[in-house]
Amino acid sequence: MTPHDDFVAERKASWDELAQLLDRWGAKRTFDGATISRIGVLYRDLCNDIVRCKAARFGPEIGAHLDVLAGRAHSRLYNTRPLRLPNAFEFVFGEFPRALRANWRFFFLSILLFMVPFALGLGLTLHSKQFAEHILPPSMLEMLTEAYQKGFDDGRDTSQNVAMAGFYVQNNVGIAFRCFATGIFCGLGSVFFLVYNGLSTGCVAGYVTASGAGANIWTFMSGHSPFEITAIFIAGAAGLEMGYSLVATNGKTRIGSLQSHAKSIAAQIVGAAVFLCIAALIEGFWSPSGIPAPVKWAFAGAGISGVTAFLLLGGRGRSTA
């Protein structure tokens, strides 16, 4: 028997017991107190074994085995703080608007980067439909025009509904998150997606309006846009902040600077995701329904005021969490 074998023979039962308890813990959510303290004892013994194994040079393989076991126990014992509802609530209704207001410069930049190309695309397409055809494939423009010409008096046609559903999920939600994620390339990706999507949205709206279905598309978009377009602005703002933190590091390493902004960026993107969920609900149930246009416009007005009030006033008057 070598010292290595002695060591294994003496301690193996304890390691196996720990591994077994961890396996069972993986399947069950909770454990009684006695078992958890037993795991704690076994884990501390294991920590001792690791030190001993290293000092006595029992070899890399046994060391690797113990390291893995310790890693599993460690990540179990120091588990993620569970997501509690009040915390999540405070995060979305307090942290998010505060983070966005602190980042107001990029929020306004994001709005400009979207709205200026939007206005440009809209104006030029209304002036001449050919402009839109340079930007977007004509077949897609035709399809959209056809879809909106039918109106919503008896709800939208189902096959169209499915097609639009796929289109919107891929587009609008994807747009917002892509706007954010590509901000990692020093903000350039966010700039590109904001400009490109502003321009193409403007072109679509202009094209459909010029084709004579203007009332339909604007009424359709009015319901969810306050949430959806705002979510794109917010995602863009978060992306720009992320990109900027890589450039202006304030003496930190680039990654360090990025991570010091991580909480603010996360708050904004979670807020944007909540907005997108609301937008998806409205877009799925409300916008394509046969509800009369004046009601839809009143709803849109309420949506815009609600969003503005929330972003301006949310999370004020509470001490910082």
Added chain:
Amino acid sequence: MTRPRNSIASARPDALLDTTTDIETPEHVRFRYRVAGPSRRAIAYVIDLLLGAIVVVVFFIFGLFGGLTDPQGGASVGVFRLIAFVVQWGYFVFWETIWNGQSPGKRMMKLRVVTSEGNPLSFIQSVLRNLLRAADFLPNVYAVGAVVMARDARFRRLGDLVAGTMVVAENTAGIIDRLDINPPPSEADLRGLPTRLPLSGDELETIEIFLRRAGRLHPHRQYELASLVAPVFARRLGVRVLDPARFLAILYWRASTSVPAKRKPAKKKKRKESIRDAA
């Protein structure tokens, strides 16, 4: 790539011998995480992708039965839209949060996401690392992510860098028997080798890692790797080397069989008691 400023991970040059990273626990014990490589993460990702697709397809079929083709089916379209959205963007966040850094695919491949300090990741970190998939994915099939991972010592993609996380492997081959040298060294092999070799513990561990993996290497590669170090040891011992891989095996055999085994028990007992006190 720069390391996060508050990371405790080791920067010792010899830590680069393998894809591992050192973690110091609150118990002031350092242990090593084995960092997961791109191929295993890719397999785990494909599994997760398929599972997510199955969920969406199942809901779509239910939707068809439940009136998706019905002319008045606006409601089920809305529900389907919402499910597709939630699965596409929420799948990983959901699992990584409730399963402490694991998704079904990661669990099957025995991977886990932890923070750079080796602690469990938080909900916010999971949101960040998974939304940034959109950037890692560009221009297609995670090309950016692959390049970033290749540049990083801990295989972190952009999402991991922003969130301050890494993916570690949790599998182990179990407790392996001592390495056997086949055929056992002859008298002639051992001639000229002192009983206590002038090799450091690190050097012996490196030799052991090499020998354990030699079986999976092509003989030419084995020869190439072994001849990097064998001449160094041979010069130190003043002997000549014919077959470098065999020479390393003999060195290992000599070192592992000549360690005095008597000192151990007394030491063990003492340690044992101190553990009890601490516990």
